[in-house]
Amino acid sequence: MITRDPQTLDAPAVRRVFAIMAARGIDVRPEAPAPPDEMEMVDARIPARFRKAEVEHPQLHDWVQTMLATTRRGSSGELTAVGGPSLLMIGTTGTGKTYEAFGAIRALTSAGARLAWKATTAADLYAALRPRTGVDTERELATMARCPLLLLDDLGAAKASEWTEEITYRVINHRYAEMLPTLITSNLPVSQLRQAVGDRVASRLAGMTGRAIFTGPDRRRHPAA
Numbered sequence: 001m002i003t004r005d006p007q008t009l010d011a012p013a014v015r016r017v018f019a020i021m022a023a024r025g026i027d028v029r030p031e032a033p034a035p036p037d038e039m040e041m042v043d044a045r046i047p048a049r050f051r052k053a054e055v056e057h058p059q060l061h062d063w064v065q066t067m068l069a070t071t072r073r074g075s076s077g078e079l080t081a082v083g084g085p086s087l088l089m090i091g092t093t094g095t096g097k098t099y100e101a102f103g104a105i106r107a108l109t110s111a112g113a114r115l116a117w118k119a120t121t122a123a124d125l126y127a128a129l130r131p132r133t134g135v136d137t138e139r140e141l142a143t144m145a146r147c148p149l150l151l152l153d154d155l156g157a158a159k160a161s162e163w164t165e166e167i168t169y170r171v172i173n174h175r176y177a178e179m180l181p182t183l184i185t186s187n188l189p190v191s192q193l194r195q196a197v198g199d200r201v202a203s204r205l206a207g208m209t210g211r212a213i214f215t216g217p218d219r220r221r222h223p224a225a
Contacts, residue, residue: 042109046102046119053103059212060100063087064107067181071113084149084181088205090190091214094221097185100214101151104183118144119151122168123158129167141167145174149181156188156196165198176204184209 043051055061067084089097105117120128125144129137144150152171158164175182184205186193194202 038109038114039106042106046106050099050102053099053106055100055103055107056096057100057212057214059087059210060089060104063183063210063212064104064111067108068111068113083179086175086180086182086184086209087212088209089183089185089212089214090193091185091187092218093187094218095214095216096219097214098153101153101183101185105149105151115148117149117151118147119153120144121153121157122155122164125152125171126158126164126167141170145171146178146180149183150175151183151185153185155184155186156193157186160196165201168197168201172201172204172208176208179208182208 046053055064063085070084089101091097102119105119108115129141131137150171155168172182174180188196193205197205
């Protein structure tokens with residue numbers, strides 16, 4: 001009977017003890033940790049208000065199904081997304097665009113798809129990429145541009161400048177060229193969005209995204225009964 005932690009024994013002694021136990025049919029392999037719950041991991045990264053979000057809009061539902069159709073099954077049985085379409089979600093403030101976008105990410109996870117994703121508002125993107133000492137903003141930009149799935153929220157809401165237009169162009173152009181799935185929300189109608197982001201970005205959005213229109217009252221001011 002071992003009366004002290006085996007890790008305090010010398011290595012040969014540990015091997016001899018394990019050999020004796022194995023010969024007697026005692027399983028000495030360490031118990032494998034249980035795999036983490038994927039939904040819990042995803043929800044931990046989603047803002048608290050959207051952790052129970054579900055897909056309601058038919059075009060978001062279609063987007064999820066199309067994304068699932070692009071997945072392949074890995075050796076351990078999980079579904080890994082290998083591409084897919086992008087979607088531009090247009091509607092006035094409070095019509096549920098951000099809620100549904102996070103709902104779509106949750107729906108993919110619930111269906112078994114595994115893919116790296118990032119979510120940011122346009123304003124937060126610009127803030128993170130402003131040049132400052134000690135921060136490799138080019139690396140940060142590349143991370144956003146190249147991630148397998150990007151949710152870019154509130155495009156056109158931040159104050160526009162030549163610099164913000166250039167940042168938006170670099171992110172969108174890379175995702176357009178590499179056909180990386182992107183969920184984009186905006187409170188602006190298409191004509192105003194073009195003015196806000198510039199012709200180069202607007203042209204690529206037209207070429208890479210389907211469109212989902214959100215209507216109705218501001219849910220924040222008029223919550224459902």
